[in-house]
Amino acid sequence: MSQALNEPVQQDARDVERRAFVARHSRSDVRLQALPADASARRYFRLEGAGMLLMDSPPAGEPLTPYLRVSKLLRQLGLSAPTVLAADEAAGLALIEDFGQGTYTRLLAAGHAEAPLYELAVDCLAELHRAPAGYGALLSAYDATRLAEESALFIDWYAPLLLGEAPSAELRDGYLALFAELFEAAAGRREAVVLRDFHVDNLMLLDDRDGVAACGLLDFQDALHGAAAYDLMSLLEDARRDVPQPLQDALLLRYLGHRPALDADAFMADYAVLAAQRHAKVLGIFVRLARRDGKLGYLDHLPRVERLFREALERPALRPLRDFLDRHLASWRDGLPATALGAVYERML
Structure with missing residues (x-):
């Protein structure tokens, strides 16, 4: 009861803090328009008529420092991350450049040609x-430990809904050991800045900029230093929309054409393993967002990610993981049963 009573008070206090920050760095009378929330605890508000967004990044869960560091790095490379106009790292508040509303997601939904x-x-x-x-060395490594933590989301959150109970320690350990063996080579790569959420929701078309600067970048604060294949894979094997296979093939060739010195065989081997790892991670995250955080909308994407996971495991290098799941999670190819999904929805009602 006390938590419920305190919650509006805490929210009001945060609202006062936000408005005081805006007043110090813009105008006290500017109207703040809340933008739709995403999977994180961050919130964004548009300062109407000011060309700025207020980013509210709670220090306890989403510290502002990584965002500021990666934003600066990207801009130094001539890429379009929002300019930070003012920031209070201790408070977790920043005013950033407003790129407008032209996200790839909105443009594609409106019928914009997807290939360009x-x-x-x-x-x-x-x-x-x-x-x-x-530049990459400024960031933490996307190493075996981090990849394993992400892979565990599948066995810790998604698999229990398949099994009807928590997996045994033996099953969990076997799954993680197998994944660690599969991504050992990719985990050792220190090739590139990996933005980690490079997909249509986080990309914008900036009509007033030329070349690669016309691609606006969002949600990059979790960037790490790792295998170059990761972000291209997350763009082409998107949890939120299907990319036609002919376009995927053409884009892979386009990327490799930009980087003729790259070891294409090693790149594609990393791509295959990291696709399985990411889809496993996303399945776990989407279930966690629904069960723990009440964000049920992410369950709408589960069928696509389940399909992407199955397709990833059809690649020859992933056969050991496919065989393991066939032995220990016999129904994994069928996706979550309706009864399991129904229980998640009922729990949140």
Whole structure:
């Protein structure tokens, strides 16, 4: 009861803090328009008529420092991350450049030709990957530990809904050991800045900029230093929309054409393993967002990610994981049963 009573008070206090910050760095009378929330605890508000967004990034869960660091790095490379106009790291508040509303997601839904948008994104990614090695070294490594933590989301959150109970320690350990063996080579790569959420929701078309700068970048604060294949794979094997296979093939060739010195065989081997790893991670995240955080909308994407996961495991290198799941999670190919999904929905009603 006390938590419920305190919640509006805490929210009111945060609202006062936000408005005081805006008043110090813009105008006290500007109207703040809340933008739709995403999977994180961050919130964004448009300062109407000011060309700025207020980013509210709670320090306890979403510290502002990584965003500021990666934003600066991207802009130094000539890429379009929002300019930070004012920031209070202790408070977790920042005023950033407003790129408008032209996200790839909205443009594609409105009928914009998809090939030019994806080609621009691939060109932008190739430019990022040509950055001097010192830029990536500023970031933490996307290493075996981090990849394993993400892989565990599948066995800890998604698999229990298949099994009807928590997996045994033996099953969990076997799954993680197998994944660790599969992504060992990719986990050792220190090739590029990996933005980690490079997909249509986080890309924008900036009509007033030329070249790769026309691709606006969002939601990059979790960037790490790792395998170059990761972001291209997350763009082409998107949890939120299907990319036609002929376009995927053309974009892969376009990326490789930008980077002729790249070991294409090693790149594609990383791509295959990281696709399985990411889809496993996303399945776990979407279930966690629904069960723990009450964000049921992410369950709408589960059938697509389940399909992407199945397709990833059809690649020859992933056969050991496919065989393991066939032995221990016999129904994994069928996706979550309706009864399990129904229980998640009922729990949140």
